[in-house]
Amino acid sequence: MRWSRFYLNTVREVPRDAEVASHRLMIRAGMIRKVAAGIYTYLPLGWRSLSKLETIVRGELAKADCIELSMPAVQPSELWMESGRWDRYGNELLRITDRHDREFCFGPTHEEVITDLVRHDITSYRQLPVNLYQIQTKFRDEIRPRFGLMRGREFLMKDAYSFHADGSGLEETYQDMRRAYDRIFTACGLDFLRVEADSGAIGGSVSHEFMVTAKTGESVVVQCPKCGYGANQERAEAGDLEAPEPQESTLASEVATPGKTGVEEVAEFLKVDPRRVVKTLVYDTDHGVVAVAIRGDRELNEVKLGNFLNTTAVELAGEATILAATGAPVGFAGPVGLAPDVRFLADESVRALTAFVCGANKGDAHLTDVEWGRDAAPEAWGDFLTVDADDPCGRCGSPLQVSRGIEVGHIFKLGTKYSEPMGCTFADENGSDRAMEMGCYGLGIGRTVAAAIEQNHDENGIIWPLPLAPFEVLVAPLSDRDPALLEVAEKLYAELAAQGVDVLLDDRAERPGVKFKDADLIGFPVRLVIGGKSLAEGKVELSLRRDREKMAVSVTDAVEKVAELLQREQPGETQ
RNA sequence: CGGGGCGUGGCGCAGCCUGGUAGCGCACCUGCUUUGGGAGCAGGGGGUCCCGAGUUCAAAUCUCGGCGCCCCGACCA
Structure with a gap:
């Protein structure tokens, strides 16, 4: 190809609205051009890189007997009503109406369409397993698109779906796909990690994410250098934390802490270890108001809390709710004497504490020398901890490491989450109908290319790994x-x-x-x-x-x- | 949705506070010179100042309303 005949125009000035390296460089190098928020034209140069990745993906998926097809981008609302997601998916689902006033959506993912397809074609266990994929334009009306191709609203995704007679069949394909993903990212010349993940809105039981490591990554990854444990921070679990020195307990007593709302302030004021302060956070959920106790020096993991409560609607409560739940303004909540309709949970990090400090549920006051059992007791103990660097690994006890990554792939075991409500069944050996076990496997095409740049660039421009170079x-x-x-x-x-x-x-x-x-x-x-x-x-x-x-x-x-x-x-x- | 910021030739910006001629750099066109790390000189073309309403003799500038875009937090490939 001759430059003079290729549509390739670089730009000297750095675009004002591009912050991260991949976004800036893709625009400057003439790979993409923005059309609207989160919506881009792939210019010839950019398209070449995307196409090269697609070729790698196709090659490796073929080895896993994953078969390509292409489904429509526009999908009828009926299918989404069957799966129940028409109501549950929320505003991220771009809904459109045709001239007959029929409702459609622009597909953010294709579980409904593929399940509809397979339920019509597959009737017997003899036809299973089935493993299908497409590379196609998706649309998710993201709250905040940003960073160019990293988080667009319209984006290219490879999405695969597998169907099985039972869990062991699913497991086999899941591992095949996991290996295919390992091969794909290796073939791209990228440094990546495979970690356990929360399965989020797609649903299902087991899931793994593939992360391209990059300092600017939006996801936080926890790994154990010793035993190889790796997980998204949303999901990561640690072993028991080292407990602060036990303390002689006297009777719980109230102390005045005027204006001291933060754990740091209280700990300093009372001259105690922040690890011996119990922080009580009040959440609004669709299961009512929930108070959660966690060690003062640690952050709560809202995803874990949501999973425990079996909801995604978990939000820190506002002042009014907190006042009703605790009888105190924000900053003085504690486990003792919460309103009776408030559910009270506690993180394992505070279980071993004795004679601890907590809010008094009263303005400008805290309690000292509080004891579990004697003064307060949670309805349940759970793991609500956001794991940090140097926490002990839950498996081997070694200090964990925390780093950042860009999520470029995510594979799920869906179970019967879609096959059951949509009646995607087959006749088993005994002739009785059973819902198929499903897996689904996503890989962001544009995101992977952007991640490659994020991981490989300097002040002068992009340093392509050869396989993805245009x-x-x-x-x-x-x-x-x-x-x-x-x-x-x-x-x-x-x-x-x-x-x-x-x-x-x-x-x-x-x-x-x-x-x-x-x-x-x-x-x-x-x-x-x-x-x-x-x-x-x-x-x-x-x-x-x-x-x-x-x-x-x-x-x-x-x-x-x-x-x-x-x-x-x-x-x-x-x- | 909450918080911050921006909208002026293709791109990056100034002008706005204090109303009166639309300006700078890059890019573009012509000519001459230059040719190993974003050249120099001379000449030239190109703008509904985001949209609408209002105030005013007069609006890029002031007021109100809208739209679009970006950044920080909750979503996800």
Whole structure:
């Protein structure tokens, strides 16, 4: 491909509204252009990277016997009513009405459509398992789209769905898909983690997320370097925390703590270890008001609380609710003497505490020397803790590590969550009808490409892992006037292209500086510069974007050397 | 939805407070020079100042209403 005939326009000024590197660089490099909030045009250069990822995905899924099809983006409301999600999915579901006033939605995911398909075609256990996927445009009306392709409203997703006669069949395919995902992200040349995750709105029992590690990632990942345990922070569980020194207990007594609402303030004021202060948080849920006690120095995990209560509607209560529940303004809630209609739960982190401090449920007052059992008792103990770095691993006790990642894939065991309500059944060996076990497997195409940039860039631009680079090699003659330069450039370009190398010829009438800056910005993994000085000695200049080290190679060796470098840049090769 | 900010040639911005000629840099076009890290000089083209209403002799500027966009928090591939 010749630059002059490819639709590729880089931009010098950094766009004002792009904050993160991948967003900025994709716009500057001419890969995407915004059309509306969270909605982008994929320009030819960007589309090439996305297509390369799609090719990798297709190849690896084929090995897992996952079969491609394509479902409609626009889906009738009836199917969503059957599954119950028409009402439950909320505002993220873009609902549209046709000319006959029939309701449709633009698909954010395709469980309903695929289940409808399979229930009509599959009737016997002999036809199972079935594993189908598509790569398709989804729309989720996100509350806040941001970061370019990282969180768009319209986005490309690979979504796969499997159907099984029983749990063991599901387990087998789930593991096949897990391995396929491992292969896909490895083949992309990305550093990634596979972690246990909360299954969220899609539902189901078991799920794993694939995270591309990046400092700017939106997800927080907990891992154990010793035993390999890894989980999304939303789900991560720790072992028992080290308890603060036990304390002699006297009778619970009230102390005045005027204006001291935060745990830090109270601990300092009363000269106690913050770990011996019990923090009581009041939540509004669709199961009524719930108070939860947790150790003063720790954060509560609302996802865990929601799971415990079997709801997603968990919100910190407002002042009025807190006053009604505790009889005190915000900042003085405690386990002793809560209103009778308030459910009281406690995190394991406070279970071992003795003679602790807590809010008095009374303005400007706290209680000291409070004891579980004697003074207060939760309705239930549970794990509501947000795990932090250095907490002990629940499996092996080693200190956990916390890092950030970008969620690029998520695989779920759905069980019969959709097959049951939608009547997706089959006849088993005994001829009786059973709901199919289902799995579903998502992978964000645009997000993965954005994550690759997030993980691989410098101040000059993108540093593509070879498999996702829009072009592998740039051939750049430094002048458009010197016929000798052009002749060599054309020849090398033609030879590389003939060998099947993805090569772009920078045939623009631009000055050298412009060509270098653009080459760095777009991040061609291999660059072949043809300049007057070196060509006088029969040489051209070869360099890798990754290290920018320049090598002079003779014109006759150039193509071979490029092939060697490309080989070295393949993931898995030592560099 | 809560909190903050922005909307002025293609892009990045100034002008607005204190109403009166729409301006700068980049990009673009023409010419000359230049040609190994975003060139120089000269000339040139291009703007419903987000939309609507109001105030005023006069509105980019003041007032009201709308729309769009971005950033920080709860959602997710």
